[in-house]
Amino acid sequence: MRRTPDRSHSLGRRRLLAGGVALATALVLAACGSDGGDAPAAGSSATPSSGPWSYTDDLGQTVELDKTPVRIAAYGDAAAALWHFGITPVAIFTWMAPQDDSMFDDFDLSQTEVVGETYGEISLEKLAAAKPDLIVATSYDGDTPDEMYGFKDKAQLAKIKEIAPVVAVAQVGSMKDVIETNEELVTSLGVDTGEGSQVAEDKAAFEAASDDLAEAAKSGLSVIPMYADGDGLYLAKAPDDPALKYYQDLGVNFTKIGGKDYYWEILSWENADRYEADVLLNATRNSYSIEQLGEQPTFARLAAFKAGQVHDWDTSSMDYPSQTKYMEELAGWLGSDQDVAS
Numbered sequence: 001m002r003r004t005p006d007r008s009h010s011l012g013r014r015r016l017l018a019g020g021v022a023l024a025t026a027l028v029l030a031a032c033g034s035d036g037g038d039a040p041a042a043g044s045s046a047t048p049s050s051g052p053w054s055y056t057d058d059l060g061q062t063v064e065l066d067k068t069p070v071r072i073a074a075y076g077d078a079a080a081a082l083w084h085f086g087i088t089p090v091a092i093f094t095w096m097a098p099q100d101d102s103m104f105d106d107f108d109l110s111q112t113e114v115v116g117e118t119y120g121e122i123s124l125e126k127l128a129a130a131k132p133d134l135i136v137a138t139s140y141d142g143d144t145p146d147e148m149y150g151f152k153d154k155a156q157l158a159k160i161k162e163i164a165p166v167v168a169v170a171q172v173g174s175m176k177d178v179i180e181t182n183e184e185l186v187t188s189l190g191v192d193t194g195e196g197s198q199v200a201e202d203k204a205a206f207e208a209a210s211d212d213l214a215e216a217a218k219s220g221l222s223v224i225p226m227y228a229d230g231d232g233l234y235l236a237k238a239p240d241d242p243a244l245k246y247y248q249d250l251g252v253n254f255t256k257i258g259g260k261d262y263y264w265e266i267l268s269w270e271n272a273d274r275y276e277a278d279v280l281l282n283a284t285r286n287s288y289s290i291e292q293l294g295e296q297p298t299f300a301r302l303a304a305f306k307a308g309q310v311h312d313w314d315t316s317s318m319d320y321p322s323q324t325k326y327m328e329e330l331a332g333w334l335g336s337d338q339d340v341a342s
Contacts, residue, residue, distance in 0.1 A: 058170035069133035120152035217251035
């Protein structure tokens with residue numbers, strides 16, 4: 001979930017980011033609802049029950065439908081998590097072109113309608129044409145059922161709710177809790193998560209990777225996750241990111257970052273050497289490359305850069321396989337890198 005500065009999760013920031021969106025008329029929305037689509041998207045492994053469906057999301061909304069939703073649309077990060085749990089969304093909307101987003105490298109996007117690839121710009125006509133039964137979004141502190149992350153504003157969200165109900169999975173607290181919420185959601189949608197299932201195997205691998213990371217973290221190496229662009233260096237605060245918080249709970253030694261703002265402390269390039277760490281994790285979404293970082297004199301002076309200990313900070317969705325893969329990589333670096341910042 002939330003890795004670049006344009007995802008600071010404040011409502012004011014969202015409004016600045018959101019571009020214009022063409023709103024469909026109420027007549028179009030009513031005509032293009034979910035009546036015509038009872039088959040799940042190709043590739044989905046869910047086996048929905050025929051009875052009524054009820055789900056209460058992290059914002060306290062309870063959605064009740066006559067039958068289990070089978071055609072699911074989702075915001076980018078939520079969509080990727082659903083895919084890893086075995087549900088292929090019929091439509092996705094996100095903040096960048098999915099084909100350019102490493103989060104979607106493992107998926108066949110030809111089966112899914114992309115109805116938005118700029119924050120807040122969602123084609124309601126295309127979304128309605130996909131005939132979703134349910135829309136899954138992400139939420140953050142301060143969100144409400146009427147105004148939540150991923151949408152331009154209250155008016156847009158209200159129009160989208162005329163197409164299908166919208167539920168939110170909160171991206172707060174520990175990553176393990178977020179994953180378990182996703183697991184509960186897909187279980188309600190008919191995905192087999194019981195003993196012997198693929199989800200159960202993925203969960204066991206996740207637990208093993210967690211143990212390996214906890215062991216590697218005993219090296220005590222200090223770590224700073226970061227993002228960089230022309231404006232400067234953005235240093236992430238581990239407690240504000242569910243994945244980082246989980247790694248921290250396992251013992252990863254994240255450097256305490258200052259400042260009062262949520263999630264990031266933003267440094268000008270002149271001050272990019274304010275903090276030292278043994279390991280730097282550089283965001284893989286739209287951040288400066290290693291070469292570009294080295295062109296900044298203050299950054300090039302950092303011990304981790306000089307030691308070649310700047311690694312990828314992958315954008316991993318909230319599911320077991322994605323997080324297992326990254327924890328294995330992080331454990332490898334913490335086990336092989338050196339103490340260079342002391």
